[in-house]
Amino acid sequence: MKKLNVNSDRSYEILIDRGILNHCGEYIRPLMRGNKAMIISDTNVFPIYGGIVKSSLEAQGVEVYSHIFPAGEGSKSLSSISKMYSDLADSGFSRKDIIIALGGGVTGDMAGFAAATYQRGIDFVQIPTSLLAQVDSSVGAKTGVDISQGKNLVGAFWQPSAVLIDPDTLNTLSPHFFSDGMAEVIKYGCIKSKELFARLERENAADIIDEIIYDCVVIKRDVVQRDEHEAGERMLLNFGHTLGHSIEKAYSYTGITHGEAVGIGMVMMTNASESAGITQAGTAQRISSLLKKYSLPCCDSTPLKTITDGAFGDKKASGDSLNVVLIDKIGSSFTKKLRKDELYSFIKGGCKND
Ligand SMILES: NC(=O)c1ccc[n+]([C@@H]2O[C@H](COP(=O)([O-])OP(=O)(O)OC[C@H]3O[C@@H](n4cnc5c(N)ncnc54)[C@H](O)[C@@H]3O)[C@@H](O)[C@H]2O)c1
């Protein structure tokens, strides 16, 4: 088993181990102050793993309840949270009881937000089951939901009591969602680790996924520990995301996945910084080749103006300028402030879109 400690205002452990799902009760019970646990999960994940988690908790004498919502980003709304509150209240959950988030990033974000707000905050444990959730969303304490004006616009920072990662759960994840998570893995290599990037080039990620998850979690843990509330270094995690979010929006969030859009964003930004002489030549090509290796696209036909204009609607843009994340070479990243008019011409410099 691999163990990582996260030091924040509430410290917690991240445990990574194949088969940990079968023993999750042993790890969760000692963290509990009350006797009730609500498993929050979706209609895909609960039928596969809900029983295992429930039995393991019950073996420790925990009173287990479950709340299952329809799988997919479309569920990530305040109305779903409202149903969770009702279930928690109807089942007599008090501030001492616990929520277990069992699923991908949608589940973790929503269960975490319900935990952050129900009775002004109750404990929760993350059991991420998608690659994206294991390497990204379960670490860093961001929780929230989408509203009609945009994604993740409502939320809270709320630390889990623990994160339990079982790489075996990836066996049932579709190849499509595996690739989606790989875009974030590639991002970590780009911004912080040339060794990870080279390993992804050399080997097949699926064969060494336990080590990859560990490496990514360490990178994210270290970054968020130094900058919990996104004042500085945490922005580096947005590499590929400024343009990526805008591309997702141009597709109305259908027909392109987050990972696909982020991959394209990383390549566009790096083509631009290479043209501007900031980035080592050949870097964008290396990123493109790696994306292709993991079945991700590296370009898109959305007009450039749509992409750069859309970037200013992002919640991370402030006023007339925004911070973009650039890499000078693989494994080394920094931020640069660009005005609206500068963003277009900067990207245009390395761009084939019109
Ligand atoms: N909080 C954060 O810091 C953070 C960071 C990145 C992304 N996110 C959020 O995460 C969400 C995306 O996460 P996601 O891609 O995991 O989405 P998701 O939770 O919808 O999971 C993707 C799909 O895979 C299924 N699934 C998950 N695990 C499975 C398994 N082991 N076997 C079979 N099917 C499985 C789900 O049911 C779903 O259909 C977005 O809402 C995004 O905003 C949050």
Ligand SMILES: [Zn+2]
């Ligand atoms: Zn992302």
